[in-house]
Amino acid sequence: MESADIENDDDISSSDNVEQTDSQISSHKTQSPSTQENDELEVFREEWREELKRKQQPQSSSVEEEAVSLYWMGAAAERSGDMHAALLFYKKACHLVPDIDFKLNKEQPPQSSDSEDSGDEDGPSGYERGSRELVEQFQTLSIQGPHWCTPARSTKSVHISSLPLDVVRCIVQWVVSAQLDMRSLEIVSMTCRALYCLAREPHLWRMACRRVWRDVSSASSYGDSWRRMFILKPHLQFNGVYISKNSYVRQGERSLDTFYRPYHTVVYYRFLRFLPDGSVMYQNTPENPMVSVSRLCHKHSRDESVLLGEYTHTGSKVVVEVVSQATGGSPQRQRGRGKGKRQGSSYDRKFHLELSLSSSSSRQRCNQLSWREYSCQSLHKPTGHAQTSHFNLDYTYTPFYFSRVKSYSTNSTGMLT
Template sequence: MMTSNAGGIDGDGEDSEESSSSLATMPGQFMTVLDDFREQWQKELKGESSRGTPTRENNKHKSLHTTQKGRDLSDESRAEQLFLQGAELEKRGKVYDALTYYRRAVQIVPDIEFRIYEAAKKAQQASAIADTANLNRNTADDEEDTINDADGDEDEDLSNVDLFARFHNAILKSDSLFTRTNAEKGMLITGMHISDLPMEIILYILRWVVSAQLDFRSLEQCAAVCKGFYLCARDEEIWRLACLKVWGVNTGILQNSGYNMWREMYIHRHRVLFHGCYISKASYMRYGENSFQDQFYRPVQIVEYYRYVRFFPDGVVLMMTSADDPAQVVGKLRTTTNLRPEILKGHYRLHGEQVIIVLKRYQKTQTYSAAGGKKRGSSNEADDSHTFFIELNVASSTRRKFNQLIWKSYTFTQMKNSFEIRTDFELTSAKYPPFWFSRVKSYHLEADAPLQ
């Protein structure tokens, strides 16, 4: 028995020795993998613990901040309510009670008054911005409608439209020639509107606009103001008086003239223009004498000069020849009085497409005795008159009507000692170029008399 036990014990010991020897003989790579797994597992545990701690702290801080913010908002609202209650009591005259509420509000939020003021200011600015935006939006809509209407009007072809008939029908529908643009109910008006004037006064004002100088350019500008002025500017009596002033006895009768209205006659019938003067520029070459030292050298001088003609509605015409520029000369032809000696004054008449001009110049000469060269008498003076007869054709260009005068004939007559000397000039394009009209604004700045 003992032997078996001993042997058994011995067998177990052998088994343990075999297992330990087998572990001892296990490869080292398995031990290395196990150590790596333990290290990685420990690192993961440490990482989770490190991430978990800040998250809880952040949540704690957030909750504290939210709580503090809610407490601040509640304090500000309480202070604002107390301050507004104090303001209401102050309005009622309870100043002592209002001070109590003010004190409590300031204890909660020291700058509550400034906060309420800033909040009210921001609200007022926001309201003003909103109102401005609405106003701009409405204005933009109105402008868009106006532009659309204008576009519609521009698209309409008015070349064959009788504006006089259209405006006349519009005036008949409104029962008034002029209307107030600011005629609102309840508005106190202290001044007098032009629509309050009688029609006779308005037409008389337009006669002053045209004036005795026939300034129809200003009348057309008045016609562009509104429909009422457009109709008044087409008054037949104004245009009839203008035709009579231009053509005189040669005006004729409207029914036999081939024109439907007096305005149509004034526009299309040949005439001269009055709001400026006609200017013709001429030049010639003047040769000098040969040089004493060089016989082949001969000086040549180019001479340029201007002829000016201005017509007046009453039949008076002024003519002047000068080498000065037009800007220096046109002012001398403004009136028919106090004329300079170099300006010729005469009369003109219109016959069809022609304008006939008669100009005169008077020169007083004193006679002398044959012996001794003494005067025979200081009071004995003989008149030496020069008369110029000029015929010009009235022509038009593509830009303007009746802005060109073309020479047709030019005759000079001199009366000396009861003898008449007549000279006819040969009209060449180089010596007598045509006249071209140039507008002068200063001629019609003032009106001295109405159209009659």
């Protein structure tokens, strides 16, 4: 009986243990989803921290060394003149290390410890040094080898490189022409390295300076560079025209009922075109500049409104004198006896203009002429009586501004000599 009771107690205890185990399993099952989510979130956080640490860590030495090597290879290619290969090396270096150029500018470049001091804080930056070196390399370019030019690809037609170098120099002088079209010369210099060198020859710019200034003794103040002197020293421009737009108000006629009185705004233009030989063309007309500039294309124009004269240029001062002959005036109708007959003007007029040459901006040099003095001397041919009138330079005398005219440089009348 007792044994049976004991067996029953064991069954009870075992059943209790089973119930306890089931409860633990059920509780474990109810807690497992949240625990797994916490574990996954913690793993994600750890991976994210490691990724941030990897991004914040500097580039590996091997990758950075390869980028530095590619960068200096590009610099060497640039010094030798192979710009295409230099760009390829620079792109590969920046692909490996995006800020490789900034890092190298803070360091001493290789093979330059003897010539430059990287510890000088007041010295030029790496970019400025590179730009200066590039300019110096372009200035030292020269034509080398038996042929002054080499074709980029084979062709059946005769290439310009077959011409002798002296003939090509004459062609370049025809490009500049007697009109001193230096803009066309710069365009030709962009063609190839050989024409770039020919367009930078000192004797070419020396001839241009002699055409502009009779005295070229001041070239020493520009580092004995004729091209630098021509660019920096103030001078007139010859491939266009200086235009001054003027306007005034004129009173009109009253209406029949005297209630309405109109006022008209009159607009007219003054044109000045300077030529390298010291002559100048002057015109005063109400016509649109698009129509008038064509009349100043040739020196000997048939238009009576175009006056010819001479000019002198000293520093920033420009003196212009143009003459209106008595036979070139508009005919006038006589009164009294001989009424109906027409005759020309009996006055010779000489206009004297003193202008000041300046630049309106850093990009547009020597493009503005401001008034300093304006007078007119009239000579009556029959009596010989002369009279001089000085004009008051008020706000109505607006400055002249330069405008380039393409038709002035399409043809060359002669080569630069």
